[in-house]
Amino acid sequence: MPSSAAPILITGGAQRIGLHCALRLLESGQPVIVSYRSEREGLAELRERGAITLAADFSSEAGLSMCFAPIIKVNGIRPALIQLNPDDSDEYRANRLSESALGIEPEA
Numbered sequence: 832m833p834s835s836a837a838p839i840l841i842t843g844g845a846q847r848i849g850l851h852c853a854l855r856l857l858e859s860g861q862p863v864i865v866s867y868r869s870e871r872e873g874l875a876e877l878r879e880r881g882a883i884t885l886a887a888d889f890s891s892e893a894g895l896s897m898c899f900a901p902i903i904k905v906n907g908i909r910p911a912l913i914q915l916n917p918d919d920s921d922e923y924r925a926n927r928l929s930e931s932a933l934g935i936e937p938e939a
Contacts, residue, residue: 836862837862838861838862838863838864838883839856839861839862839863839864840863840864840865840866841853841856841863841864841865841866842866842887842889843866843867843868844863844865844866844867844877844882845865845867845868845869845870845871845873845874845877845884846871846873849865850871850873850877853865853877853882854876854877854880857877857880857881857882858880862881862883863877863881863882863883864882864883864884864885865877865882865883865884865885866884866885866886866887866889867884867885867886867887868886868887868888868890870886913927913928913930913931913936915927915936924936
């Protein structure tokens with residue numbers, strides 16, 4: 832199975848099929864992020880094998896909000912993308928991209 836440097840997110844990966852898939856991907860060298868609602872025995876093995884585990888409940892809008900709350904600023908929501916001009920300085924670009932939720936510049 833080919834491996835990618837980008838991790839694969841498995842929601843509900845603490846048990847049953849999600850756990851099996853996560854373990855197989857880790858065995859093949861694929862980075863994995865596993866979300867879970869409740870601490871389960873399988874999570875310890877995933878962590879030992881290098882998986883990133885994320886306590887998160889994606890079954891509701893409230894659960895999603897709790898997961899992504901750290902990227903919200905006090906005075907509003909961080910923009911996902913920022914369009915920059917070709918003549919913007921490197922310093923300006925770096926400062927603006929650091930304010931972006933994604934931190935990337937769309938290709939021109």
